Amino acid sequence: MSKCAVFLDRDGTVIVGTPTYERVDSLDKVQLLPNTLEALKLLANLDYLIFFATNQAGLAEGLISWDEFNQINDKALQLIAPTGIQILKTYVCPHGEHDGCECRKPKPKLLLDAAREYSLDLSCSWMIGDRPSDVMTGVNADTRTILVRTGVPTVECDKATATLPSLLEAVEYISAQQPSE
């Protein structure tokens, strides 16, 4: 039976997003957003497979190495581990905006790859992120979408299923959509 998933953008949605021009030279810069732990604790109790889907143009631009990316991602996973959540896989686009790759959000490939690898039903899945490109990734992959205002606070996207203040409200919203059994 195919499962439903929640795809989380990482930077600006789960952890504090650093400007792309700033080199993440210290793991101290990896910090959770204020409601992340509470949000993920709630999400861990819902019946979804959870993934990260992240654009990392800094890899293409040489701002961070793969080794640094992995250290940062491991640190983020370590910080959220107490919630009991399991991030099954981190899907990454390592290309730049102008590389013309097939995987950079808003293209749906990261989500489609996950759907194939984990037999997901995307129509009952969600993409949550802080940018319109996250919303459009979900739209392009036929998931439902939530725009959270924890990254660039003023950003809008009228294609989002919902626009909410933070990941906590997003997970509460998803929780309320679940069919009662």
Ligand SMILES: [Mg+2]
């Ligand atoms: Mg983001």
Ligand SMILES: [Zn+2]
């Ligand atoms: Zn790519």
